[in-house]
Amino acid sequence: MSVKKITKSDFANFVSALIQTDNVIGVQAKGDRFDFAPLESAKDLRLDYDVTLQPPKKYFLPPMEVLLTFDVGGGYNSQMDAQKFILLGVHPYDMIAINQMDELFRQDNYDAHYMTRRDNATIVACDVARSSDHVFASSMNTAVVRDGFDVLLTDIGDGYVLEAATPKGRDLVARAKGAVDADPQALRRREEVWAHNRKSLNKHELKCDPAYLPRLLAKAYKHPIWEERAKTCFACGSCNQVCPTCYCFNVQDDVNWDLKTGQRSRAWDGCLLDGFTKCAPNHEFRKARADRFRHRLYRKAAYVPQKIRGQIACVGCGRCVAACLPDIANPVSVYNRLIDDLGIG
Amino acid sequence: MAKPKIAIFDFACCEGCQLQIVNLEEEILSLLGGADVVEWREAMSEKSDEYDIAIIEGSITRLEDEERLKLIRSRAKVLIALGACATIGGVNKLKNNFDDLDEVKKCVYGKAAHKPHLHTGLTKAVDEVVQVDYYVHGCPIDRKEFTYIVRSLLMGKKPEIPDYPVCVECKAKGNPCLWQYDQVCLGPIIRAGCGARCPSNGFRCFGCRGYTSNPNVDAAKDVINRYGLNIDDLKTKMVLFGSKQEPTIYE
Numbered sequence: 001m002s003v004k005k006i007t008k009s010d011f012a013n014f015v016s017a018l019i020q021t022d023n024v025i026g027v028q029a030k031g032d033r034f035d036f037a038p039l040e041s042a043k044d045l046r047l048d049y050d051v052t053l054q055p056p057k058k059y060f061l062p063p064m065e066v067l068l069t070f071d072v073g074g075g076y077n078s079q080m081d082a083q084k085f086i087l088l089g090v091h092p093y094d095m096i097a098i099n100q101m102d103e104l105f106r107q108d109n110y111d112a113h114y115m116t117r118r119d120n121a122t123i124v125a126c127d128v129a130r131s132s133d134h135v136f137a138s139s140m141n142t143a144v145v146r147d148g149f150d151v152l153l154t155d156i157g158d159g160y161v162l163e164a165a166t167p168k169g170r171d172l173v174a175r176a177k178g179a180v181d182a183d184p185q186a187l188r189r190r191e192e193v194w195a196h197n198r199k200s201l202n203k204h205e206l207k208c209d210p211a212y213l214p215r216l217l218a219k220a221y222k223h224p225i226w227e228e229r230a231k232t233c234f235a236c237g238s239c240n241q242v243c244p245t246c247y248c249f250n251v252q253d254d255v256n257w258d259l260k261t262g263q264r265s266r267a268w269d270g271c272l273l274d275g276f277t278k279c280a281p282n283h284e285f286r287k288a289r290a291d292r293f294r295h296r297l298y299r300k301a302a303y304v305p306q307k308i309r310g311q312i313a314c315v316g317c318g319r320c321v322a323a324c325l326p327d328i329a330n331p332v333s334v335y336n337r338l339i340d341d342l343g344i345g
Numbered sequence: 346m347a348k349p350k351i352a353i354f355d356f357a358c359c360e361g362c363q364l365q366i367v368n369l370e371e372e373i374l375s376l377l378g379g380a381d382v383v384e385w386r387e388a389m390s391e392k393s394d395e396y397d398i399a400i401i402e403g404s405i406t407r408l409e410d411e412e413r414l415k416l417i418r419s420r421a422k423v424l425i426a427l428g429a430c431a432t433i434g435g436v437n438k439l440k441n442n443f444d445d446l447d448e449v450k451k452c453v454y455g456k457a458a459h460k461p462h463l464h465t466g467l468t469k470a471v472d473e474v475v476q477v478d479y480y481v482h483g484c485p486i487d488r489k490e491f492t493y494i495v496r497s498l499l500m501g502k503k504p505e506i507p508d509y510p511v512c513v514e515c516k517a518k519g520n521p522c523l524w525q526y527d528q529v530c531l532g533p534i535i536r537a538g539c540g541a542r543c544p545s546n547g548f549r550c551f552g553c554r555g556y557t558s559n560p561n562v563d564a565a566k567d568v569i570n571r572y573g574l575n576i577d578d579l580k581t582k583m584v585l586f587g588s589k590q591e592p593t594i595y596e
Contacts, residue, residue, distance in 0.1 A: 058519075
């Protein structure tokens with residue numbers, strides 16, 4: 001059976017052993033917040049975290065990466081990140097975001113840079129033990145995840161339940177000394193954690209089933225809320241930068257001093273930023289802040305869902321809510337206002 | 346193709362931005378490989394009246410400096426403003442907040458205030474006197490950005506300089522927002538490109554790269570209210586680099 005149970009001290013020893021042999025990235029404290037970072041000691045791992053400052057996206061789509069090096073007139077060499085790593089402590093909503101990104105980067109032009117990193121990763125997801133100030137995963141049906149991870153970890157009080165879901169995951173769990181088959185009681189406690197999280201990760205409550213959002217937005221394009229909210233939008237792109245499903249990027253070339261060789265890089269971009277839609281004849285087709293503000297919300301619940309079998313591309317992590325200084329980014333408050341004004345159905 | 350000739354000139358400033366170029370160390374040899382530097386007071390004794398690219402450091406505070414700058418502009422094909430003093434007037438613009446410039450002069454120079462070479466007027470950024478083709482922002486400039494801009498020009502390519510706020514780079518670095526730690530950070534209205542260097546080290550953004558071309562003043566007012574601050578809390582933070590170039594904020 002692939003579901004195991006392990007005591008917390010055995011788990012700590014397991015993580016210590018992994019650190020000796022593998023490149024382990026885990027959730028750690030960063031001041032009074034949390035973030036993913038290379039793990040140097042098992043005692044730094046904080047699986048009781050509420051939310052990380054950045055989503056784990058950066059390990060697959062780094063803020064800046066060199067795609068290729070070139071030699072003008074002499075061809076180019078693609079640059080791939082070949083290092084294997086273990087990503088420890090991914091919350092279900094972030095796992096679902098990664099699943100969506102996997103679909104997006106696989107389709108159309110297969111993105112070898114993203115997919116190589118993805119293939120090199122072993123992901124240990126972890127059920128939420130403490131809710132953050134702005135999480136609304138319960139509203140988005142993303143409080144619990146059942147696929148995409150290699151291993152799923154659930155804190156059941158006196159230990160963890162470890163579920164291996166892939167060959168990579170089974171290999172990993174096989175290295176956990178002291179892990180035994182999970183008994184029915186442990187599995188029951190895991191069900192309780194799931195049931196609790198399905199309800200409680202809901203600091204902002206969406207007034208409809210998320211599946212309804214594309215139909216809601218179909219009639220909201222000219223609603224005054226876009227203009228109202230955008231009045232106090234800095235266009236700082238913070239909502240984009242902290243989002244686990246924002247994946248837009250910009251590509252730029254830089255040459256070396258020989259003016260012959262150089263590198264092509266890509267860096268995160270953001271649809272809220274001035275100039276995001278600037279194109280060749282200096283034309284900018286979403287110049288108004290309100291248009292850009294609207295675009296992000298449409299992207300999450302109307303456009304991207306069309307590319308990924310109807311899944312809503314907002315996973316309810318609440319990071320944009322926390323990151324937005326003028327407090328206008330909260331998707332739930334926008335969608336709820338539209339429901340109030342336009343009704344359901 | 347002949348190497349382009351570059352000349353570097355300084356006006357009212359601390360010369361720290363030129364120092365950043367000197368601090369390129371080995372890379373400076375690469376720069377010299379791609380271009381002929383024909384005048385650069387801080388680093389060499391030669392002078393020249395012939396150059397393709399003029400790099401201007403410092404702000405403009407005297408009539409004779411305006412004339413000298415205009416002459417440089419007439420000789421150069423491309424003119425680059427280097428550093429905050431040149432791009433936005435920088436710290437030197439603090440004095441433009443005062444009505445009595447003679448008092449300012451006495452306060453700064455004391456007994457020497459009457460000397461003719463100190464006969465200065467209001468501070469101007471370089472583009473208040475002549476047309477500027479490219480801006481290297483910051484106090485001091487970022488060396489990597491400077492070399493990127495020079496290489497782009499040598500390639501005949503327009504360099505891409507960010508026109509979005511510092512928050513973009515700050516969030517990409519995974520920093521927590523300093524507003525949540527009681528700092529009045531100017532990041533949301535200041536041009537990025539520095540890699541959010543100050544916030545990444547725990548200091549609020551001081552605004553040395555100048556405002557983005559379209560900063561949202563309404564948003565700034567909303568946020569200071571939200572945080573229980575008043576307009577002056579924000580204005581006092583903007584005065585260091587933002588004097589007399591700030592977006593209009595009504596009380």
